[in-house]
Amino acid sequence: MSKHRLSVVVTRRLPEVVETRLSELFDVTLREDDTPMTRAELAEAMKAADVLVPTLTDEIDNALIGQAGDRLKLIANYGAGVDHIDVATARQRGILVSNTPGVLTDDTADMTMALILAVTRRIPEGLAVMQRGEWQGWAPTALLGGRVGGRRLGILGMGRIGQAVARRAAAFGMQVHYHNRRRLRAETEKALDATYWESLDQMTARMDVLSINCPHTPSTFHLMNARRLKLMKPDAVIVNTSRGEVIDENALTRMLAAGELSGAGLDVYEHGTDVNPRLRELRNVVLLPHMGSATVEGRIEMGEKVIINIKTFDDGHRPPDQVVPSML
Known part of the structure; x- marks a missing residue:
């Protein structure tokens, strides 16, 4: 019997090669236009998904995490900084958080x-x-x-x-x-x-x-x-x-x-x-308009890190870039 495919929601448009690879591996919901999700959209995504792939434009505070469904088990952040995610509350709820360090x-x-x-x-x-x-x-x-x-x-x-x-x-x-x-x-x-x-x-x-x-x-x-x-x-x-x-x-x-x-x-x-x-x-x-990490190569490498974190989690192991509160 084939393994159940993880449900993954991506909150922003990512490079096409990254979106394609995510779609091949998981049951992915991609963003149609390149605007940040509203708070209500984020709340819905967190109720329905196994994995959320947010970016720094998504404010994921304790109230949003409190509304998350029982399915949500991983927040695989697309980016190195996680100051927009309440990592401690996520951990209390049994939700892992990962990021993409080093590539930028x-x-x-x-x-x-x-x-x-x-x-x-x-x-x-x-x-x-x-x-x-x-x-x-x-x-x-x-x-x-x-x-x-x-x-x-x-x-x-x-x-x-x-x-x-x-x-x-x-x-x-x-x-x-x-x-x-x-x-x-x-x-x-x-x-x-x-x-x-x-x-x-x-x-x-x-x-x-x-x-x-x-x-x-x-x-x-x-x-x-x-x-x-x-x-x-x-x-x-x-x-x-x-x-x-x-x-x-x-x-x-x-x-x-x-x-x-x-x-x-x-x-x-x-x-x-x-x-x-x-x-x-x-x-x-x-x-400058937050261009520090804006290279094609960097954005694709960020996506590859996200995919590795989700895939490793899906295989029953700890994501290599897991973030824990003591690191912050």
Whole structure:
């Protein structure tokens, strides 16, 4: 007798090759259009499915998990961050949670360097001049930025992505410093030629560029609050390709507008798509629409991880990328 096929609901459109493979392996309900599910649609999906495949645009809190049907046994998240899922409540209900770590490391680190260069070398300002047709030719003092080589880079969060940023920054001649919950092993620290700071305050005060590469957890919410942002040097730059909630966006906007910070490069925002309008008006800020992980290769690899997690679970084993509350 053939084995019962798992019922899987996918909440957003995924790359076609991923959707096709999911359909071959499982009884899949795919999204028709590329819009986030409503809360009511999510609740219905969680009542009917064995497995839910959500993305970071789906807020799966304890109330939604409380409405889940008895069938739901796995939330196989399409993405590395799981701050939109109440993992502890899911665990209490006997629902496993998995994610897709590692595959977006290089893509996000590339974007971090792109933002550092864009802000320090004033690339968007040069682009705007060209697009307006205002360029009058080369001039010795036009659009002068700063050299990245020799600058001190402070990395907040030295996990996979932080370390990938460190390797890239070193190739550009930057001095790498970092603050992390736990200090790296001595051999890793040596290989990265990175200086550890136990005090985030002290590191923040001495850096030329600060890169946010830590996840959003209750302990990192507004880690860069108004007080800590004010410790930064006036000619320093801050870059965030992690989670918007780590920075107090209003405080950052005020400081940038007042010239108390040299610039910022942001790919993520505290309130999702509701970006502070004053932030959008500032010339010393480069804003991107959460593109850090947006490569074709990365998106397909994320899908492959989701499929492996579901397949392993279906075969009666622990998903390789299972997330447990103690990890958060």
